Amino acid sequence: MSYEKWTETSLEEITSVLGDGLHGTPAYSENGEYYFINGNNLKDGRIVTNEKTKRASKDEYLKHKRKLNHRTILVSINGTLGNIAIYNGEKVFLGKSVCYFNLIEDVDKDYVKYLLLSSYFQNYINSLATGTTIKNVSLQLMRKFTFKLPPLPIQRKIGQILSFLDDKIELNRQMNETLEQIAQAIFKHWFIDFEFPDENGEPYRSSGGEMVDSELGEIPVGWEVGTIEDICDSINSGGTPSRKNNDFWNNGNIPWFKTGELHDEPLMDSKEKITQAGLSNSSCKLWPKGTIVFALYASPTVGKLGILTKPATSNQAAAGLIVKPEYGIPFLKRVLLEIRPKIQNIATGAAQQNINLKILKSYKVIIPNSKVSRKYSNLMLGLDNQQIENKRENVLLEKIRDSILPKLMSGQIRVK
Incomplete structure (x- = not known):
């Protein structure tokens, strides 16, 4: 019909x-x-x-x-x-x-x-x-x-076609959720309960591993209390090119993220992009692939994060954290997720419900020896890469769905 x-x-x-x-x-x-x-x-x-x-x-x-x-x-x-x-x-x-x-x-x-x-x-x-x-x-x-x-049979067919795409998107989303739960569970077992494998492959603390006192409680010998800044090569905030200058925005090809786009997932592409002129004439920084973008402003967004899958920048409401290689991106990501509730409490108690770079950089955490953190990051790399692939597939499926949806609804694509 x-x-x-x-x-x-x-x-x-x-x-x-x-x-x-x-x-x-x-x-x-x-x-x-x-x-x-x-x-x-x-x-x-x-x-x-x-x-x-x-x-x-x-x-x-x-x-x-x-x-x-x-x-x-x-x-x-x-x-x-x-x-x-x-x-x-x-x-x-x-x-x-x-x-x-x-x-x-x-x-x-x-x-x-x-x-x-x-x-x-x-x-x-x-x-x-x-x-x-x-x-x-x-x-x-x-x-x-x-x-x-349209007649009910055509309605059902259109619904089935679009639901098939959404079901696959949802399956990938659930898979990523499960992978993240696994990564966080192992992180807590190793770095909160201190049951990382010792030299004999046994759980460290319950096998009698030596513990020493610290300002954050007992920690394994050889570990220390430091700051987020200590495990990063750099931490700096983004910026916003002037909206009054079209040369900074028109036909831009540099991804520019806002904190509303941070959902603890790999960052594939941004809603807005800036030009090289916009980057050069603002406080924006072009961060490399693997940078963790961390929201600083506005509860409950504070503490939300994303990991760049390609070079990009952000507005000033977020910070870019580049981890030291000996700790690894997977380790830093779970550290930030672990401290988020306390970071959010700091922001909630503030007048504008924000934190600043100084608070983030100086936030105290337990720093393991690099051998353990590197082992964790290497172990989690496969899980994190799978999350990226699932997210990349979802972006493609969403594009297909969004392109055919109006055509199905307007009868441009006919179904039987």
């Missing part, structure tokens, strides 16, 4: 209910089993929560719950616009920045999810949102969103 024969419809016509979450603040409970989520908890089609997501009791949930079910799709409509998630029975209840709707049975849920991820819907809500500082999309605007709907 040609695109012209698809049915013109609206979101209101294909949903049994459409509403939003609580306009207010629930009574939070640290040990509550239900998460209170808003638009920033919706990401890549999933509901994402972490240790900072507010919780509430079952009684509080029951007071404010909405009628979510296996046909529910969530959309962020306040502040951050257009984030999408499928509800899969998670123990959550919604804040006002989340719109929810339940689809009628003769509409494919995956098809509608991808329709909402398309530029057609995203342009619709962003162009018609109200508010200057905080953008808002009304429920009425959501209901009146109109689009062409």
Whole structure:
């Protein structure tokens, strides 16, 4: 069937209910089993929560719950616009920045999810949102969103094609998560519990390895207390070329990262790029491949990091750390992840919730002898390289998905 024969419809016509979450603040409970989520908890089609997501009791949930079910799709409509998630029975209840709707049975849920991820819907809500500082999309605007709907078999086929790509992306993401958990578990076993292999291949501390006192507690003999700066060749911050000079930005080919792009993953490419002139006429530094980019500003971003897979730079809200070869990138990465909660506490206690280079450089850590740190880094190198390959494949799959999505939705690519 040609695109012209698809049915013109609206979101209101294909949903049994459409509403939003609580306009207010629930009574939070640290040990509550239900998460209170808003638009920033919706990401890549999933509901994402972490240790900072507010919780509430079952009684509080029951007071404010909405009628979510296996046909529910969530959309962020306040502040951050257009984030999408499928509800899969998670123990959550919604804040006002989340719109929810339940689809009628003769509409494919995956098809509608991808329709909402398309530029057609995203342009619709962003162009018609109200508010200057905080953008808002009304429920009425959501209901009146109109689009062409193909017959159900075609909806399902389009949903299957796009879901196949997303399933592979999700598999790679989960694999990277598992690889990172393994690397961190070994790091803690070696450098927190001090059970690294001794000369006989036995766990050091439990095999009677000699320990000495330090200002950070007992440490293996031959180890020392030092600073982050002691295990790096250099630590410096990035910069921002003047936005007023187009020569610094137009047709740029040097990756320029912002802290919002740091997600503890390999850094493949940046959203913005600068020119050589922009690099030369600003405080930006061109860091080499393998540099760890570390966020300095704005809780909860403080402490987020990424590892460059090619030469790049960043804005002044991040620092670039180049590790000394005898310690290795894998070792420095897990040191930074291990100290992050304490770094974030320092930032949270500050007026602007930032840290500076001095705090990062002088932060005290336990420094092992280089033989042990080098052994750890060599052991983890294969895991970290696999994470890079998985991330690289995901970037390619996302490009394919994003290129065919609008063509499938507009009937340019026909399916049978």
